[in-house]
Amino acid sequence: MSGFNKVVNSYEEAMAGLEDGMTVIAGGFGLCGIPENLIAEIKKKGTRELTFVSNNCGVDDFGLGVLLVDRQIKKMISSYVGENALFEKQLLAGELEVELTPQGTLAEKMRAGGAGIPAFFTATGYGTPVGEGKEVREFNGRNYIMEESITGDFAIVKGWKADTYGNVIYRDTAQNFNPMAATAGKITVVEVEEIVEPGELSPTEIQTPGIYVNRVIKGTFEKRIEQRTVRQG
Protein backbone atom coordinates (compact mmCIF):
# COMPACT_ATOMS: atom_id res chain seq x y z
CA MET A 1 0.00 0.00 0.00
CA SER A 2 1.26 3.44 -0.83
CA GLY A 3 -1.26 5.40 1.26
CA PHE A 4 -0.86 9.09 0.55
CA ASN A 5 2.45 8.71 -1.24
CA LYS A 6 1.96 10.50 -4.60
CA VAL A 7 5.53 10.30 -5.85
CA VAL A 8 6.14 8.84 -9.29
CA ASN A 9 9.62 8.22 -10.61
CA SER A 10 9.34 8.73 -14.35
CA TYR A 11 7.78 11.39 -16.54
CA GLU A 12 6.16 8.60 -18.53
CA GLU A 13 4.32 7.54 -15.39
CA ALA A 14 3.56 11.18 -14.52
CA MET A 15 1.62 11.70 -17.76
CA ALA A 16 0.14 8.19 -18.05
CA GLY A 17 -3.49 8.28 -19.16
CA LEU A 18 -3.26 11.44 -21.25
CA GLU A 19 -5.14 10.78 -24.47
CA ASP A 20 -5.89 12.53 -27.74
CA GLY A 21 -8.59 15.19 -27.47
CA MET A 22 -8.22 15.84 -23.73
CA THR A 23 -8.24 19.21 -21.97
CA VAL A 24 -5.10 20.13 -20.03
CA ILE A 25 -4.87 23.04 -17.59
CA ALA A 26 -1.33 24.35 -17.24
CA GLY A 27 0.17 26.69 -14.65
CA GLY A 28 2.68 29.40 -15.53
CA PHE A 29 2.85 33.04 -16.59
CA GLY A 30 4.98 33.65 -19.65
CA LEU A 31 7.86 31.23 -19.15
CA CYS A 32 7.81 31.70 -15.37
CA GLY A 33 6.65 28.75 -13.30
CA ILE A 34 5.77 26.52 -16.24
CA PRO A 35 5.79 22.72 -15.91
CA GLU A 36 8.51 22.49 -18.53
CA ASN A 37 9.33 18.79 -18.19
CA LEU A 38 5.69 17.70 -18.19
CA ILE A 39 5.23 19.69 -21.41
CA ALA A 40 8.33 18.00 -22.85
CA GLU A 41 6.82 14.62 -21.94
CA ILE A 42 3.59 15.47 -23.78
CA LYS A 43 5.72 16.34 -26.82
CA LYS A 44 7.54 13.03 -26.53
CA LYS A 45 4.29 11.17 -26.07
CA GLY A 46 2.87 12.74 -29.23
CA THR A 47 -0.68 13.19 -27.86
CA ARG A 48 -2.77 15.25 -30.29
CA GLU A 49 -5.93 17.34 -30.57
CA LEU A 50 -5.32 18.78 -27.11
CA THR A 51 -7.08 21.79 -25.63
CA PHE A 52 -4.78 23.78 -23.36
CA VAL A 53 -5.97 26.22 -20.74
CA SER A 54 -2.97 28.40 -19.96
CA ASN A 55 -2.37 32.13 -19.67
CA ASN A 56 0.16 32.03 -22.54
CA CYS A 57 1.49 29.58 -25.14
CA GLY A 58 5.23 29.79 -24.54
CA VAL A 59 7.73 30.77 -27.22
CA ASP A 60 8.79 28.92 -30.38
CA ASP A 61 11.22 26.53 -28.76
CA PHE A 62 10.19 26.54 -25.10
CA GLY A 63 7.09 26.04 -22.98
CA LEU A 64 3.82 25.10 -24.68
CA GLY A 65 5.26 26.46 -27.94
CA VAL A 66 7.12 23.16 -28.44
CA LEU A 67 3.77 21.37 -28.81
CA LEU A 68 2.91 23.49 -31.84
CA VAL A 69 5.74 21.98 -33.88
CA ASP A 70 3.90 18.67 -34.44
CA ARG A 71 0.50 20.38 -34.25
CA GLN A 72 -0.47 18.69 -30.98
CA ILE A 73 -2.63 21.63 -29.83
CA LYS A 74 -6.13 22.01 -31.25
CA LYS A 75 -7.25 24.89 -29.07
CA MET A 76 -5.78 27.42 -26.63
CA ILE A 77 -7.77 29.20 -23.92
CA SER A 78 -5.47 32.07 -22.93
CA SER A 79 -5.33 35.77 -22.11
CA TYR A 80 -2.29 36.64 -24.20
CA VAL A 81 -0.64 34.70 -26.99
CA GLY A 82 1.46 35.27 -30.05
CA GLU A 83 4.97 35.51 -28.60
CA ASN A 84 5.84 32.82 -31.15
CA ALA A 85 5.90 32.87 -34.95
CA LEU A 86 4.56 29.33 -35.31
CA PHE A 87 1.50 30.17 -33.24
CA GLU A 88 0.70 33.08 -35.55
CA LYS A 89 1.18 30.90 -38.63
CA GLN A 90 -1.11 28.12 -37.40
CA LEU A 91 -3.72 30.61 -36.21
CA LEU A 92 -3.84 32.40 -39.56
CA ALA A 93 -3.99 29.04 -41.38
CA GLY A 94 -7.00 28.02 -39.28
CA GLU A 95 -5.10 25.05 -37.82
CA LEU A 96 -5.35 26.36 -34.30
CA GLU A 97 -8.35 27.71 -32.41
CA VAL A 98 -7.93 30.41 -29.76
CA GLU A 99 -10.39 31.54 -27.10
CA LEU A 100 -9.06 34.80 -25.68
CA THR A 101 -10.12 35.21 -22.07
CA PRO A 102 -9.36 38.10 -19.71
CA GLN A 103 -6.60 37.14 -17.32
CA GLY A 104 -8.63 37.57 -14.13
CA THR A 105 -11.56 35.70 -15.66
CA LEU A 106 -9.20 32.88 -16.65
CA ALA A 107 -7.83 32.59 -13.11
CA GLU A 108 -11.36 32.66 -11.69
CA LYS A 109 -12.59 30.04 -14.22
CA MET A 110 -9.90 27.67 -12.93
CA ARG A 111 -10.52 28.55 -9.27
CA ALA A 112 -14.28 28.15 -9.60
CA GLY A 113 -13.88 24.95 -11.62
CA GLY A 114 -11.76 23.43 -8.90
CA ALA A 115 -14.20 24.59 -6.22
CA GLY A 116 -17.27 23.04 -7.86
CA ILE A 117 -18.79 26.36 -8.90
CA PRO A 118 -20.03 25.96 -12.49
CA ALA A 119 -20.26 29.66 -13.39
CA PHE A 120 -19.93 33.17 -11.96
CA PHE A 121 -20.82 36.76 -12.83
CA THR A 122 -18.17 39.39 -13.50
CA ALA A 123 -18.11 42.96 -14.81
CA THR A 124 -14.95 42.13 -16.76
CA GLY A 125 -15.71 42.01 -20.47
CA TYR A 126 -19.23 43.45 -20.29
CA GLY A 127 -19.89 45.53 -23.41
CA THR A 128 -16.82 44.10 -25.18
CA PRO A 129 -16.38 41.25 -27.70
CA VAL A 130 -15.75 38.94 -24.70
CA GLY A 131 -19.29 39.51 -23.47
CA GLU A 132 -21.00 38.76 -26.79
CA GLY A 133 -23.56 35.98 -26.50
CA LYS A 134 -23.15 35.65 -22.75
CA GLU A 135 -25.95 36.01 -20.21
CA VAL A 136 -26.09 39.48 -18.61
CA ARG A 137 -27.48 40.15 -15.13
CA GLU A 138 -27.77 43.43 -13.27
CA PHE A 139 -26.68 43.56 -9.63
CA ASN A 140 -26.90 46.84 -7.67
CA GLY A 141 -27.27 48.86 -10.85
CA ARG A 142 -24.28 47.41 -12.68
CA ASN A 143 -24.18 44.87 -15.51
CA TYR A 144 -22.28 41.60 -15.23
CA ILE A 145 -21.71 38.74 -17.66
CA MET A 146 -21.91 35.07 -16.79
CA GLU A 147 -18.67 33.15 -17.29
CA GLU A 148 -18.54 29.36 -17.09
CA SER A 149 -15.79 27.74 -15.08
CA ILE A 150 -13.21 25.30 -16.42
CA THR A 151 -12.01 21.90 -15.36
CA GLY A 152 -9.49 19.71 -17.13
CA ASP A 153 -8.84 16.02 -17.70
CA PHE A 154 -5.32 16.84 -16.53
CA ALA A 155 -3.71 19.73 -14.71
CA ILE A 156 0.04 20.18 -15.04
CA VAL A 157 1.66 22.27 -12.34
CA LYS A 158 5.14 23.53 -11.43
CA GLY A 159 5.85 23.81 -7.70
CA TRP A 160 8.99 24.57 -5.73
CA LYS A 161 8.82 21.89 -3.05
CA ALA A 162 6.36 19.13 -2.33
CA ASP A 163 6.24 16.47 0.33
CA THR A 164 5.52 12.92 -0.66
CA TYR A 165 1.84 13.44 0.25
CA GLY A 166 1.54 16.05 -2.49
CA ASN A 167 1.45 19.15 -0.28
CA VAL A 168 3.03 21.87 -2.42
CA ILE A 169 4.67 25.26 -1.96
CA TYR A 170 5.62 27.67 -4.75
CA ARG A 171 8.54 30.03 -5.09
CA ASP A 172 8.08 33.79 -5.65
CA THR A 173 6.11 34.81 -8.75
CA ALA A 174 6.46 31.29 -10.18
CA GLN A 175 3.26 30.73 -8.21
CA ASN A 176 0.92 32.61 -10.62
CA PHE A 177 -1.76 30.27 -12.08
CA ASN A 178 -0.31 27.08 -10.56
CA PRO A 179 -2.42 26.85 -7.36
CA MET A 180 -5.69 27.28 -9.35
CA ALA A 181 -4.60 24.84 -12.03
CA ALA A 182 -3.81 22.29 -9.32
CA THR A 183 -7.42 22.31 -8.09
CA ALA A 184 -9.04 21.99 -11.51
CA GLY A 185 -7.64 18.76 -12.96
CA LYS A 186 -9.26 15.34 -12.76
CA ILE A 187 -5.68 14.18 -12.60
CA THR A 188 -3.29 16.79 -11.22
CA VAL A 189 0.41 16.27 -11.78
CA VAL A 190 2.90 18.48 -9.97
CA GLU A 191 6.58 18.66 -10.83
CA VAL A 192 8.87 20.24 -8.25
CA GLU A 193 12.49 21.08 -7.61
CA GLU A 194 12.64 19.17 -4.36
CA ILE A 195 10.62 16.42 -2.70
CA VAL A 196 10.71 16.30 1.10
CA GLU A 197 9.25 14.03 3.76
CA PRO A 198 5.83 14.84 5.29
CA GLY A 199 6.33 17.18 8.24
CA GLU A 200 9.26 19.05 6.71
CA LEU A 201 6.96 21.71 5.29
CA SER A 202 5.06 23.64 7.94
CA PRO A 203 1.30 22.94 7.62
CA THR A 204 0.64 26.68 7.60
CA GLU A 205 2.92 27.32 4.64
CA ILE A 206 1.30 24.72 2.34
CA GLN A 207 -0.17 26.53 -0.67
CA THR A 208 -1.68 23.52 -2.44
CA PRO A 209 -2.91 20.84 0.00
CA GLY A 210 -2.24 17.28 -1.16
CA ILE A 211 -5.94 16.47 -1.55
CA TYR A 212 -5.80 18.19 -4.96
CA VAL A 213 -2.71 16.35 -6.12
CA ASN A 214 -2.53 12.89 -7.72
CA ARG A 215 1.10 12.64 -8.79
CA VAL A 216 4.34 14.34 -7.77
CA ILE A 217 7.65 14.13 -9.61
CA LYS A 218 11.03 15.74 -9.04
CA GLY A 219 12.52 17.43 -12.08
CA THR A 220 15.43 19.62 -13.11
CA PHE A 221 14.52 22.93 -14.68
CA GLU A 222 16.02 25.28 -17.24
CA LYS A 223 13.85 28.22 -16.04
CA ARG A 224 14.36 30.31 -19.13
CA ILE A 225 14.02 34.11 -18.73
CA GLU A 226 11.81 35.86 -21.30
CA GLN A 227 12.81 39.51 -20.66
CA ARG A 228 16.15 39.82 -18.95
CA THR A 229 16.12 43.31 -17.42
CA VAL A 230 18.87 44.52 -15.09
CA ARG A 231 20.07 47.68 -13.40
CA GLN A 232 23.72 48.58 -12.91
CA GLY A 233 24.72 47.37 -9.43
Added chain:
Amino acid sequence: MALSREQMAQRVARELQDGFYVNLGIGIPTLVANFIPEGMEVMLQSENGLLGMGQFPTEDEIDADMINAGKQTVTAVTGASIFSSAESFAMIRGGHVDLTVLGAFECDVNGNIASWMIPGKLIKGMGGAMDLVAGADNIIVTMTHASKHGESKLLTNCSLPLTGQGCIKKVLTDLAYLEIADGAFHLKERAPGVSVEEIIEKTEGKLIVPDHVPEMTFA
Protein backbone atom coordinates in the same frame (compact mmCIF):
# COMPACT_ATOMS: atom_id res chain seq x y z
CA MET B 1 5.05 71.57 -27.31
CA ALA B 2 3.51 68.14 -26.96
CA LEU B 3 4.63 66.32 -23.82
CA SER B 4 7.41 63.73 -24.00
CA ARG B 5 6.75 60.25 -22.64
CA GLU B 6 8.71 61.19 -19.50
CA GLN B 7 6.68 64.38 -19.00
CA MET B 8 3.45 62.40 -19.35
CA ALA B 9 4.66 59.97 -16.69
CA GLN B 10 5.68 62.93 -14.52
CA ARG B 11 2.21 64.47 -14.80
CA VAL B 12 0.52 61.16 -13.94
CA ALA B 13 2.76 60.91 -10.88
CA ARG B 14 1.05 64.03 -9.50
CA GLU B 15 -2.05 61.87 -9.01
CA LEU B 16 -0.18 59.55 -6.62
CA GLN B 17 -0.90 59.79 -2.92
CA ASP B 18 1.01 58.53 0.08
CA GLY B 19 -0.10 54.99 0.92
CA PHE B 20 -1.55 54.24 -2.54
CA TYR B 21 -1.55 50.76 -4.07
CA VAL B 22 -1.00 51.33 -7.80
CA ASN B 23 -1.08 49.17 -10.93
CA LEU B 24 0.97 50.50 -13.84
CA GLY B 25 0.45 49.16 -17.36
CA ILE B 26 3.12 48.60 -19.98
CA GLY B 27 4.72 51.59 -21.79
CA ILE B 28 4.35 55.17 -20.51
CA PRO B 29 2.53 53.99 -17.33
CA THR B 30 5.62 51.97 -16.33
CA LEU B 31 7.68 55.19 -16.39
CA VAL B 32 5.48 56.68 -13.65
CA ALA B 33 7.48 54.59 -11.15
CA ASN B 34 10.49 56.85 -11.87
CA PHE B 35 8.62 59.94 -10.64
CA ILE B 36 7.27 58.86 -7.25
CA PRO B 37 7.87 61.93 -5.05
CA GLU B 38 10.63 61.72 -2.45
CA GLY B 39 9.31 60.54 0.91
CA MET B 40 6.03 59.20 -0.49
CA GLU B 41 5.24 55.52 0.02
CA VAL B 42 3.56 53.80 -2.93
CA MET B 43 3.20 50.02 -3.48
CA LEU B 44 3.21 48.84 -7.09
CA GLN B 45 0.94 45.90 -7.95
CA SER B 46 1.94 43.58 -10.76
CA GLU B 47 -0.97 41.41 -11.85
CA ASN B 48 1.03 38.20 -12.20
CA GLY B 49 1.00 38.13 -8.39
CA LEU B 50 3.28 40.70 -6.76
CA LEU B 51 2.36 43.63 -4.50
CA GLY B 52 5.44 45.74 -3.81
CA MET B 53 7.37 45.53 -7.05
CA GLY B 54 10.91 46.91 -6.75
CA GLN B 55 13.67 47.90 -9.14
CA PHE B 56 15.15 45.71 -11.84
CA PRO B 57 17.68 43.30 -10.30
CA THR B 58 21.45 43.60 -10.61
CA GLU B 59 23.16 40.81 -12.59
CA ASP B 60 23.79 39.02 -9.29
CA GLU B 61 20.20 39.32 -8.12
CA ILE B 62 18.52 38.00 -11.32
CA ASP B 63 16.01 35.26 -10.53
CA ALA B 64 13.87 33.54 -13.17
CA ASP B 65 11.11 33.11 -10.56
CA MET B 66 10.80 36.88 -9.98
CA ILE B 67 9.13 38.66 -12.86
CA ASN B 68 6.52 41.37 -13.40
CA ALA B 69 3.43 41.36 -15.62
CA GLY B 70 5.60 42.52 -18.54
CA LYS B 71 7.64 39.31 -18.02
CA GLN B 72 10.68 41.40 -17.03
CA THR B 73 12.94 40.28 -14.20
CA VAL B 74 12.28 42.42 -11.11
CA THR B 75 12.88 42.56 -7.36
CA ALA B 76 10.44 42.95 -4.48
CA VAL B 77 10.56 45.83 -1.98
CA THR B 78 10.65 45.32 1.78
CA GLY B 79 7.09 44.58 2.88
CA ALA B 80 6.06 43.08 -0.46
CA SER B 81 3.71 40.12 -0.79
CA ILE B 82 3.48 37.43 -3.46
CA PHE B 83 0.33 35.47 -4.29
CA SER B 84 -1.59 33.56 -6.95
CA SER B 85 -3.22 35.00 -10.08
CA ALA B 86 -6.69 34.50 -8.55
CA GLU B 87 -5.69 36.49 -5.45
CA SER B 88 -4.11 39.15 -7.65
CA PHE B 89 -7.28 39.63 -9.66
CA ALA B 90 -9.41 39.54 -6.53
CA MET B 91 -7.51 42.70 -5.54
CA ILE B 92 -8.09 44.21 -8.97
CA ARG B 93 -11.68 43.10 -9.56
CA GLY B 94 -12.66 43.75 -5.95
CA GLY B 95 -11.72 47.40 -6.33
CA HIS B 96 -8.84 47.33 -3.83
CA VAL B 97 -6.25 49.02 -6.07
CA ASP B 98 -6.20 52.81 -5.49
CA LEU B 99 -4.93 53.89 -8.91
CA THR B 100 -4.60 52.15 -12.26
CA VAL B 101 -2.66 53.70 -15.15
CA LEU B 102 -2.85 52.17 -18.60
CA GLY B 103 -2.46 52.98 -22.28
CA ALA B 104 -5.18 52.91 -24.95
CA PHE B 105 -5.85 53.28 -28.68
CA GLU B 106 -9.05 55.31 -28.17
CA CYS B 107 -11.41 56.70 -25.51
CA ASP B 108 -14.84 58.23 -25.95
CA VAL B 109 -17.20 60.70 -24.26
CA ASN B 110 -19.06 57.87 -22.51
CA GLY B 111 -15.93 56.60 -20.79
CA ASN B 112 -15.50 53.65 -23.14
CA ILE B 113 -11.95 52.46 -23.83
CA ALA B 114 -10.45 50.46 -26.70
CA SER B 115 -6.93 49.21 -26.11
CA TRP B 116 -6.47 45.59 -27.18
CA MET B 117 -7.67 44.76 -30.65
CA ILE B 118 -7.31 46.26 -34.11
CA PRO B 119 -9.41 44.25 -36.57
CA GLY B 120 -7.31 42.93 -39.44
CA LYS B 121 -4.15 42.90 -37.34
CA LEU B 122 -2.95 39.92 -35.33
CA ILE B 123 -4.78 39.85 -32.01
CA LYS B 124 -2.52 38.81 -29.19
CA GLY B 125 -5.04 39.16 -26.39
CA MET B 126 -6.26 41.45 -23.66
CA GLY B 127 -4.11 40.07 -20.84
CA GLY B 128 -5.36 41.73 -17.65
CA ALA B 129 -6.59 44.98 -19.23
CA MET B 130 -10.32 44.14 -19.19
CA ASP B 131 -10.13 43.15 -15.52
CA LEU B 132 -8.22 46.33 -14.65
CA VAL B 133 -10.66 48.72 -16.33
CA ALA B 134 -13.74 46.89 -15.00
CA GLY B 135 -12.41 46.60 -11.45
CA ALA B 136 -10.82 49.97 -10.77
CA ASP B 137 -12.62 53.18 -9.94
CA ASN B 138 -9.63 55.50 -10.27
CA ILE B 139 -8.10 54.97 -13.73
CA ILE B 140 -5.88 57.26 -15.75
CA VAL B 141 -5.50 56.51 -19.45
CA THR B 142 -2.31 57.71 -21.10
CA MET B 143 -2.08 58.02 -24.88
CA THR B 144 -1.24 60.46 -27.64
CA HIS B 145 -4.09 62.87 -28.40
CA ALA B 146 -4.13 62.03 -32.12
CA SER B 147 -2.55 59.46 -34.44
CA LYS B 148 0.52 60.22 -36.56
CA HIS B 149 -1.90 61.13 -39.34
CA GLY B 150 -3.68 63.62 -37.09
CA GLU B 151 -6.79 61.49 -36.43
CA SER B 152 -8.26 62.13 -32.99
CA LYS B 153 -8.22 59.36 -30.39
CA LEU B 154 -10.75 61.20 -28.20
CA LEU B 155 -13.99 60.25 -29.86
CA THR B 156 -17.78 60.44 -29.74
CA ASN B 157 -17.82 56.65 -30.04
CA CYS B 158 -14.84 54.32 -29.98
CA SER B 159 -14.39 52.78 -33.43
CA LEU B 160 -12.39 49.76 -32.23
CA PRO B 161 -13.66 46.81 -30.16
CA LEU B 162 -13.90 47.85 -26.51
CA THR B 163 -11.78 46.83 -23.55
CA GLY B 164 -14.37 48.22 -21.15
CA GLN B 165 -17.62 50.16 -21.18
CA GLY B 166 -18.19 53.39 -19.26
CA CYS B 167 -15.19 52.97 -16.99
CA ILE B 168 -12.79 55.83 -17.84
CA LYS B 169 -13.00 59.21 -16.12
CA LYS B 170 -9.46 60.62 -16.59
CA VAL B 171 -7.29 60.89 -19.69
CA LEU B 172 -3.81 62.31 -20.02
CA THR B 173 -2.62 62.87 -23.56
CA ASP B 174 0.55 64.50 -24.87
CA LEU B 175 -1.48 67.71 -25.27
CA ALA B 176 -3.89 67.85 -22.36
CA TYR B 177 -5.34 66.45 -19.17
CA LEU B 178 -9.08 65.85 -19.50
CA GLU B 179 -11.87 64.37 -17.42
CA ILE B 180 -14.91 62.54 -18.76
CA ALA B 181 -18.35 63.30 -17.33
CA ASP B 182 -21.93 63.74 -18.58
CA GLY B 183 -21.13 62.58 -22.13
CA ALA B 184 -18.24 64.98 -22.77
CA PHE B 185 -14.52 65.51 -22.34
CA HIS B 186 -13.78 68.37 -19.95
CA LEU B 187 -10.49 70.14 -20.67
CA LYS B 188 -8.71 70.64 -17.34
CA GLU B 189 -5.08 71.40 -18.23
CA ARG B 190 -3.04 71.93 -21.37
CA ALA B 191 0.56 70.97 -22.00
CA PRO B 192 2.94 73.94 -21.74
CA GLY B 193 2.93 75.89 -24.99
CA VAL B 194 -0.02 73.96 -26.48
CA SER B 195 -2.96 76.14 -27.50
CA VAL B 196 -6.57 75.46 -26.63
CA GLU B 197 -7.30 75.74 -30.37
CA GLU B 198 -4.97 72.84 -31.17
CA ILE B 199 -6.68 70.69 -28.52
CA ILE B 200 -10.13 71.59 -29.86
CA GLU B 201 -9.00 70.76 -33.40
CA LYS B 202 -7.63 67.36 -32.36
CA THR B 203 -10.59 66.31 -30.21
CA GLU B 204 -13.38 64.67 -32.21
CA GLY B 205 -15.73 63.98 -29.26
CA LYS B 206 -17.70 66.71 -27.48
CA LEU B 207 -15.28 68.93 -25.57
CA ILE B 208 -16.15 71.35 -22.80
CA VAL B 209 -13.60 74.17 -22.58
CA PRO B 210 -13.67 76.48 -19.56
CA ASP B 211 -12.77 80.17 -19.87
CA HIS B 212 -9.37 79.59 -18.39
CA VAL B 213 -7.37 76.43 -19.11
CA PRO B 214 -4.24 76.38 -16.92
CA GLU B 215 -0.91 75.07 -18.17
CA MET B 216 0.14 71.79 -16.67
CA THR B 217 2.62 71.74 -13.81
CA PHE B 218 4.79 68.77 -13.00
CA ALA B 219 5.92 69.00 -9.40
